[in-house]
Amino acid sequence: MSATTQQRPAAGPDAEEFLTQLRTFVGQQATPVRYAQDAVNPAMIRHFVEAMGDENPVYTDETAARSTGRSGIVAPPPMLSSWLMVGYKAHTAAAEHGAPDSPMTRLLNLLGDAGYVGVVATNDEQEYVRELRIGDRLKMTAVIEDVSPRKVTGLGAGHFITTLRTYTDADDQVVARQRFRILRFDPTVTKSSGQPAAADPGLRHRPFVMRDNQFWFDAARERRLVIQTCSDCGQLRHPPGPSCPQCGSFAWHETAAAGRGTVHSYVTSHHPKAPGYDYPLTVLLVDLEEGTRLVADYSGDPETVRVGLPVEVDWLDYGGDVTLPRFRNREEQS
């Protein structure tokens, strides 16, 4: 079930390097500027509203449209992308011979080569600046706006790609904007394991990172487990705080923990279920060798956990600069 066993790294430096590579495409023009093959025209509008069952007369009846204060018939806003469609011939040609080279094609190929072969459109947000009138001739520019970190979804693990499409008229005035998001995913992540995809740790609750605890979360992001240590009396303390409860000193430094410990107690949670966690969810309270205690995730089989179990730190990326400790069963390793 662990996402770290797949051929591509789910997390860690390799995953970050791959994401950095993907993100070099951000800001690039996705595909060449596309020009409408036809001006906005009554025939296509009529076909569209008949198919949609939309009987609003402002789309078909010149008199009715004028009576609403418009200069004439307008196009239904949802037709936006249809004015810029490449057409059947170009579509089948691309399917047969591959899409013409473009930054978008290169980005999709990069993902495809890494096993993210599935594709599904997930979001389509459209913003209309003005209504389209008969005779408008549109032009569309698409820019790659974002590539998400790897997410594990119900379809499989993958990356979301967002493009911003800007539609302009003959005077280069913006008439509409469209944010179009697709998921490029690897369907085998779920199918080969026969189990539902692991929950996305990116959805988990985040720590409150504040002045008094930031050093600890900064270290954790670098996969270093540290313990706050009083610089005057030497007492270790966790969770951290601004002053030493033993001697009152505000001076402190970090001590690196070996990352080994034993389970002091544990919980296996079933209900309620929060997004980002797999249930039954086992959470550990670990006595570190250094003497402090901390709560952490458990990467092992819930059946194997017991009070006194020797464990060793591992890490889990929550995405967005958060990495937190999880512990693995030390008995299973030896």
Add this chain to the structure above:
Amino acid sequence: MTSDFLSGKAAIAGIGATEFSKDSGRSELQLAIEAVGAALTDAGLTPADVDGLTTFTMETNPENMVARSMGIPELKFFSRIPYGGGGACAPIQQAAMAVATGVADVVVAYRAFNERSGVRFGQGPPPAKTQATSDNEYRSWVNPYGLLTPAQQTAMFARRYMHAYGATSEDYGRVAVLARKHAAKNPHAWFYGKPLTLAEHQASRWIAEPLHLFDCCQETDGGQAMVIVSAERARDLPQPAAVITAAAQGLGPDQYQMVSYYRDDLTRIPEVELCARQLWAQSGLGPGEMDAAVLYDHFTPYVLNQLEEYGFCGRGEAKDFIADGNLELDGRLPTNTHGGQIGEAYLHGTNGVAEGVRLIRGTSTNQPKGVSNVLVTAGVGVPTSALILSTAR
């Protein structure tokens, strides 16, 4: 050093509540007003007599809204106690201190909410808990790993206690079975007429192992209020006084809210022991003089801890103390005679204070014989509070 100044100075002269339901169908403010009004009627007083109000910081109905809605003309004293159910007994202590010092004459402690039909506490951090403050910082060390609810957080202690003393899920289950047995005979209880067997407890689904569903108290819509006056004035009022013989708050070493995981011994609850120490010192009484108890039962395992911290039995012996029938009506310490929060209602422990008063009056639906002193406790796992209520001497 604990002073006995407060002992016997104040009394609870009236109690009142709404019905306990899962969907009250009315505002939380209305529930508060109904409860306060019922308590005043019970005490033979009117809103015009009230000059103090105390409640929880978590209460959504502020003193001014209750006062203006009820026509309470002036308030000279108002205070609030934090830490949720840990504050169950503390507003009573606040009121007792106010009347004992002459700051106020008639103080009403109240708590009202639509906790089942409105914002539920068992669903994870409430919407307000999103600020990066030291109040919320403790969540950084538990929430990201999925310890989000009180049940999940309590289960960590329950598991360690089982490991330390060989307690079992059945031992926890007996607390729930006892509560439901008492609730089954209490017409005001949600589980009136609905006892629970140990087998049903064992078969109930896991919430957070080792806690089953029936180790967790229910959720409730309702309101509860208590009227506190001086012990002297209480003598002139219609109900038999429940004298406040002792009242204490406790916050222990290395204290967190529900997740004090960093103490050496997780089977000990030092803030509860701190309350016990103060109650015994204020009252001159000991566990042997308690004739009944209302022990806060949000989660069954914490009832075992409380029996040990108050000295009713030795460390690790609570499971046997319970199994031997000591908490039954004819036992050594009849406990949660109203059905507890598990069986009657979850009113953040305030309905338990009201049951303490009924036990002193001799009017509990499960009234044991010869009750002179009752221990009432508040939420465990957080900074807490406790009372000893007594018959007038």
